[in-house]
Structures are given as structure tokens and as C-alpha cells.
Amino acid sequence: MRAENKTKIKPQKKTGKRVLKLALALLVILIVFVLFLVPAIVSSGKVRQIILSKINGSIAGKTDFADLSMGWLKGIKVSDFSFNDNAGQISVQVKEIATKPHYGSLLTGNLSFGQTLIDTPNVEINLKDLQEQKTKSPAPKRPAGEGMQPVVLPVKRMELVLNDGNVKVTDPKSGTVELSRINSKLNLQPLGQQTDFDLTMAVAQAGKASEIQVASTITPKQQTGWSLKGTSGDLTVDVKDLDLESLGPILALAGVDIQAEGLVGAHATSQIKDGQIEDLNAGIKGKNLQITGAQLKGDRLQTGNLDISVKLNQEKQAINIDNLQVTSDWVSVAANGVVPTTFKSLGDLLGADSNYNLKGTFNCNLAAVSSQMPKTLGLKEGMQLTSGQLSGNVETSPKAGGQKQVRAYATLSALEGAVEGKKIALSQPVVAEAQISSDKAGINFDKIGVSAPFAKINCAGSTKLVKYSAEADLAKLQAELGQFVNIGQYQMSGVFQEAGQLSVEENRIAASGSGTIKNLRMSSKEGLSASEPLANIDFAVNMDRKKNVVAVDSVIADASLGRFSIKNGVVPLGDEPATPLSLKLSANNVNFEKVRPFAVMFASFPKEMQLVGIADSTISVTSEKKTYKITTDSTKIKGLKLTSPGKKPFEQNEVTLAFDAELNPEQKAINVKTLKLESPQIKITKGQFSQISKDGKTTLQGQADLDYDWSAVSVMAAPFLPEDLTLQGKRKDSVSFISEYPADQSDKLLSNLNAKANVGFEKAGYMGLDFGPTNVNVQVQNGLLNIAPFATTVNEGQFNFAGGADFKQTPSLFKAARPMQIVKDIKVTDATTKKLLKYVNPIFADAVNVNGIANFSCEQLAIPLSAEAKNDTVVIGTISISKLQLQASDLLGQILALAGGSVSGTVLTLHPTKLVLQKGILRYDDMQIDVDNNPINFKGAIGLDKSLDMTVTLPYTTTGRTARTDRETSGARITLPLKGTVDKPQLDTGKLIELQLKGQLEEQLRKGLGDIFK
Structure with a gap:
């Protein structure tokens, strides 16, 4: 069995080797594939x-x-x-x-x-x-505190x-x-x-x-x-x-908005070691140089030759200036010495163990510079400097005890010139001098001073504590310096004095002191003046340089016109402050009677109006980011009295004011969230107002509920209303408005206005017209003003009107909506005669005890809303007056006296006459006025400038007969020209005899010819 197993395992080893060989072959093929195919694919x-x-x-x-x-x-x-x-x-x-x-x-x-x-x-x-694309998409700002990082x-x-x-x-x-x-x-x-x-x-x-x-x-x-x-x-x-x-x-x-001309050549070599310039040798030469740009206000800075030579080297913490030379047509600068690479303190330069020294000089030809840069330097128009040198030097020198001293000296001398041929000059040179030394305790400012014909400044102390004093004669300042530069449109006099001290620590600067202004007087070319006999100013402020914020401990100004103070305030510095603004401003016992002359000069307060009252106010100013919040709930005026010539005084025992507003200067935005004014005769409740600029558009809107007495308002607004306008009645009205227009085109405000208001009065008087109770609905839609039709009583007659104006047109014209009878059966008075009728017919020039019934139907009425366009006024209509009686009309007396008559007891009738007022001239072809039954006919033009170009056809013929309306008149009537003005018209009777002889001759000739042809 074991033998059989062994024979089975041996083939598996051969298979593994085959797989490994196959994998290696595939890898080789893949590498070859990559090597040959990737470049081909790419x-x-x-x-x-x-x-x-x-x-x-x-x-x-x-x-x-x-x-x-x-x-x-x-x-x-x-x-x-x-x-x-x-x-x-x-x-x-x-x-x-x-x-x-x-x-x-x-x-x-x-x-x-x-x-x-x-x-x-x-x-x-x-x-x-x-x-333009760059302007629309500005580069993003680097976040505050973010430093430059090494480039990787x-x-x-x-x-x-x-x-x-x-x-x-x-x-x-x-x-x-x-x-x-x-x-x-x-x-x-x-x-x-x-x-x-x-x-x-x-x-x-x-x-x-x-x-x-x-x-x-x-x-x-x-x-x-x-x-x-x-x-x-x-x-x-x-x-x-x-x-x-x-x-x-x-x-x-x-x-970069700079335009330059000229040729420049330069050669510079430099050795840098471990980030520091170890050796610098540079030369720059320029010819026929000219530089201009937006910041130079159209001036051109130029020089025929410029030569700059710099040779310096650095060793450890010292810079050895072998040579620094700058030479041009109008300036020369030279310096040499050894200075530290960084000035942590002046002690680096002045220490006993330092080997630093510096010597430098400069000289500038102000006449040459000013001829090139008059606008940049703020010189008066047409002024030319003929001489003037600004020169100075700085040098370090040894002092007893091994310490060193820096001496600096600058002087402005021989400053002379001419304006419109008149010679001008500084009476004495302006000198600035500084002596600075050091000891074991630190840096000492032995002497820092500026002396001029009009002012003196002196300082002394150390880097930890500097005491200073300053004095300026404002009249001399204007007389001396004002010869050369524009320092204001007002004449000034008075003496300013100030003394104080500056305490400087590592992260803190403290300043405190007091000043006085004696016998301050300001006057204008128009004859306006304002004065303050004595003003005392005390201040104490601290600046935290680490937090970049100023703490206002107190600023108090005491003057005859009032007391003003700021206490415990915080003012942040920089574009993006981390600490918000916080100020509490107080004004106490502000005497309006003494403030008034300054308000007339600087705030366009009407000079004919008198102002009395005592004001007390506390205003809080805070900020959040770039928005400022201004609030007050404790502003009171006691014993307010406004008086205009010929008007009943406006008197209020007490006026209180409260408001809450926000202001963003960067966005040009104003937002008055609440406004409330309380007084016995004028109340403003639920007042709101805002102005916001965004995306190139400005939106202005507001609304208010008003409760007021016209007798009080008309007195306050008298300088801004027509001279003879009087208004009476108590009203409760609401007004609201909104307008959106291009941010840089404030003149488009009215053309984009939407507004609505109900206005009216119980009584009004203007130019001899006494109006009864009137209510008018006023609406403005997209710059189109519409006054709804209304009717009211006037001089025991009737007044009807409806009209509007298109604020998009230039000039804007106030027009009647349609042809209408504006005046119906109104009673004519002496006032209407003096203000209106004498511009219609010369017989009303000096008439008194006038009465009658007048009517006026208007075909066309267009009145410009700007005084500059008064000659664009158009009035076309028909006027008539019946039952007219008057006395003391000199012109009418002259006319009637020719036949032995008089004005007394006569009744006149002004027949319906079409008249046209255009381009400042009133014209009509035939205005017939019947004196009882005797017709007088006027023809010609009357100017709004009171000029006359008229003729009068008398009720007498050349044959000596009197014309009557109830019968035919034989013979030609006498026509005479008028001379004089609207205020004093006169008949040109010198031509009367000539016209009579001519008429008699014509009459005899006509009879003779008649006899011949019988």
C-alpha cells in the first residue's frame, strides 16, 4: 500500500513544477507586453x-x-x-x-x-x-494670522x-x-x-x-x-x-495702475548665505523718467537723470553700508555706516557695547517737485513755487559714559512762490530736531521739537514715558501755510494749546493730557461767523497693542456751548477687529443758541431762523462685525424755541427723541429700526427708515405715523417752504415710500420711487388765496406722481385740481391731469392782486382796495419742480374778472385822466382772455378791460423778470371822441406803448400829440377824397 501511495504522489510534484514554470512564463510575457504595448497604447x-x-x-x-x-x-x-x-x-x-x-x-x-x-x-x-473680470472676481484674502508657508x-x-x-x-x-x-x-x-x-x-x-x-x-x-x-x-x-x-x-x-516712461539700465550682484544678503553691489541709472498714475491725481513725477548706487555687506547681525547714493534732478540722498539687521529697540544702535554708527544727508528741491506734483501735494490752483529747500541729516556720535547719541535735523527753508502774480513766502523756516541717547535705564529722548512760524511742538522723556507740549496760532497757521495749500474755506483765529504724556510698555501705550482752545472764531466769505471763547479738553486713553484695541478711559470737552464726554469706551483697530466697538457719548447743557452759528456754517441751518433751547443726550454706539448700532432713549430738549422772520414762534416746553439705528459704511447701509419723537405739537411714532446697497443697487424705504399741528410744522419748515405759505390744522397721517435705483446714481431716486400718503390741512394761505379744509391723496408709482382729483374752497369760491409728475423726465414737470376750470368765482383781494394779478395786467401794479370775482380755466399747466428750470413753466388758459373795483391804480388813473375821468367809483370788467405763459414770458393778443362802458385793450408780453413789452389801446379816438361798448365808435382809437416795469408801468404819452395830428390828417384826407368821388 505504501509503495502504491508513493507512486501516486510523485506525479503531483511534477505538476507543481509545471504550474510554477507556467506562471513565470506568463509573468515574463506580461512584462514584455507592458514594455512593448504600453508605449504603443499611450x-x-x-x-x-x-x-x-x-x-x-x-x-x-x-x-x-x-x-x-x-x-x-x-x-x-x-x-x-x-x-x-x-x-x-x-x-x-x-x-x-x-x-x-x-x-x-x-x-x-x-x-x-x-x-x-x-x-x-x-x-x-x-x-x-x-x-473687468479681475474687478468682478477679486483674489481671496489671506486669513488673518496665516503666515507664508515654505513651498514644497x-x-x-x-x-x-x-x-x-x-x-x-x-x-x-x-x-x-x-x-x-x-x-x-x-x-x-x-x-x-x-x-x-x-x-x-x-x-x-x-x-x-x-x-x-x-x-x-x-x-x-x-x-x-x-x-x-x-x-x-x-x-x-x-x-x-x-x-x-x-x-x-x-x-x-x-x-498696477502706473504709467512710466524713460530708459533704465541696471547691474546687480549679490551673495546670499543662510537666507541673508551677505554682499550686495548694485547700480541703477535712468534717463528721461516720467511716472504717473491714479494716486498721483494726474501729476507726472519726472527726472532727466537718476543714479542709484548701493554697496553693502552683512556680517552676523550688522549691515555695513559702504555706500548708498541716490541722485536725481531734484533730490540727493547719501548714507553710510553700520546698522543692525533688525531694530528691536533703539538700544541696539545706541548701546555702549555696539559698534553701530550711521551718517546720512538728504536735500530736496521743493520748487522742482511742486511744479510736477501740485495736485498730489495739495497746492492751490494757479500757485507756483519759485524756491524752497527741504534738507536734513542724521548722525550717531559718542557720548560721555560710552553711550551714543543720535542727532537728526531737518529744515524747510526759503519757501517762496506766487499766486496770480502775488508773491507769497514763509516768514521763517520750519525746523525739526531730535536728540536721542541711551543709558542703563533705556532710551532717552533728550529733545524732539518742531518749530514753525505758526506752531511749536516739544517732547522729552524716555521710551517708557514721554512728556509733550504743543501750541498753534490758528490765524498764523492759515496766513502762513494757507498761502501754499488749501486748508479749508473758512477763516480761522484762536490759540490751541495742549500738554500731555505718553507711557509706552511692551504691549501697551497710554496717553493722557489736556488742551485748550481760546478765542476760537471761524468766518466765511458769505459773512457768516461762529465763535467759542474757551474750550477745555481732557483725555485719558490706553492702547493694547497685542489686542489691537484702544480703551477710552475718558474724553471730556467743556465749552460755553455745552459739555461733551466719552467714558469707559472701547475702540478696536484694524480691518477685522476681534473686539467690538463700545462707546457711550454724553452731551449735557448743550445751548442751542450758541450752537446755532456753527449749525448755520457747517450744517446748512437757515441763517434767518433763531434757535433757543437746552439739550441733554446720551447715545450708545456699539458694533458687530462691520455694522454699527446707534441708540438713544434719553435725548431731551427743554425750552425749544424756533423763530422765523414774520412768523409766530414755535415753542415746545420739552421734546424727547428715541431711536435705534444700524449703520454699515462698507455696504453704505442705514437701518433706522425705530424712531420716536414726542412733543406737545409734533409726534412721530412707528418711524422706520433703511438704505441698503447690494449688487450694484440701492434700496431706500421708510414709513412713519405722524401726529402733528401744521402751525408748528410750518414754523419749523418755514425756510424750506414758499415765503407766503401758511398752514393750520391738526393732522394724523401715515406716509410710506420705497425706491430701488443704481447705487452710483442717486439722481435716479425719484424716478424709481413708490410712495403713498394722505396730506391735508384745515386752512392754508398762499399768495392771497385762502384755502378751506383740504384732503389730498398722493401716490407715486415707479416715479409717476399722481394727485387724485380734489376740490376745496378758496376765497369764497372753488378750487379744483388733479395732476401729477413724471420724475423720469428731466426736468420733471408738475402737470394738470386735463383741461379744467381750476378757479371758479373766487374773490379777488389786495393780496392776490399784489402776488398774482400784477403779472397779468399792468393796471394792478399798485392798486389797492381791490375786489371782484375771478375765474380761470386751464387748457395746459406744466410747472418745473426745480428752480433752475423755471423758464420751462407753461400755462395756457382763459382768465376773466367781473365786478372789479380798485383804487390808486396809477396806470389806470393816467388813462382815465386823459379824458378828465377818475378811477374812484368805477366798475371794471376783464373780458375772458386767452393767455400763454412760455419761456418766462406771458403773452396775450387782446385783453379787454371795460371801465364802466369804456373799453381799454392791452396787447403784448410781460416777463417774469418784470419786463414789459405792451401796447394799450385807449377808449379815445384820434378825433377826440370816447369809445363805448354800447355803441359803435367812429374813427380810430389811440394806441400807446407802455414803458417801465411791472412794478411801475407808464404810458408813453410823448407820442399822443403825434398820433392825434396823424389821425386828424387821415380824417381830413378821407373827407377830401370822399368829396372828390361824389
């Missing part, structure tokens, strides 16, 4: 299509290449590569991309490439619309060659620049080994070319990676005759 057209499909499906453009080939020994090669973005702004063409990767590195993740060639790359960039390259080794590259950038404003003949070699080695890099290229524009060469070797440390820290090597840069104007498209591509 090089196939199918793989090319798959790769292009994947790339083009994930980018905004089209990528293509003619051929992709792979060989284990030859490497990977792509020929005729191209890319074009969908916008037609970027185009890339590459003749060939070839590389020989180390395939084994692909398995480890440490990519390594042998010789890599990019042959004849050609890039074209058209900046049309590209800057996925490629460990590469021998890259870029051959005959070309980059062309076209900008619509700057033209086209071409970077041609770009040749570069990069021998990238692993960290810790030397990497070599060199680059040559030509920069060309409009046929002018310059050469740039860069060569460098660097050896980064393995521990620090690809960063400056720990890196050693050398760098050489050569630039030959670079035309700065050719860089315009490159700067535009980078989003």
Missing part, C-alpha cells in the same frame, strides 16, 4: 482623444496637440501643443514639449525628470475685458530647458509689448544640493528692444525647504536700456 490616437476630452471638459477653453508619443528610453513627447480660451484673450502655442521622466520615481511620489525641453513656446495675451515642490529633480520663447501682451491703453528670445535653463536638484538657473530675454515695443539677463545658483536647506530662510547662493541681474513704457501692458496685467 502613443495611440485613442488615448490622445481621451486626454484632450478630459482637459477640455474641465477648462474654459480649448486645448489641442498634434501628437503624443512615449518610449521607455526616449521619454514622453508632445508636439504642436495649443490652448485658446473661450474669451479669445489668451493663446498658447508650443512647438514641442519633451521630457525623460525617471519612471521609478512615479511609484514613490518623489517625481524626478531628466532633460525636459519646452521648445518655441509662444504666448499671446489680450487684456481687453480682462481687468512635488518635483525633486529636473533639467529644464526653455528654448526661444515669446510672450506678447496687448493692452488697449498701453499698446503691445513683446518678450522675445526667451531662453532659460533650470537644473533643479533635491534640497541640500545646488540648483542653477539662468534666463535671457529681450523686451521690445514699437521697434525698441532691451536685454535682460539673470543668473543664479541657490542651495536651500532640507530643514527649511524652498524658502529664503536657510538658503545660500548668488544672484546676478543685468538690464540694458529697458524702456519703461514697454512695461505698460505687463503692469496692466498685474493690476
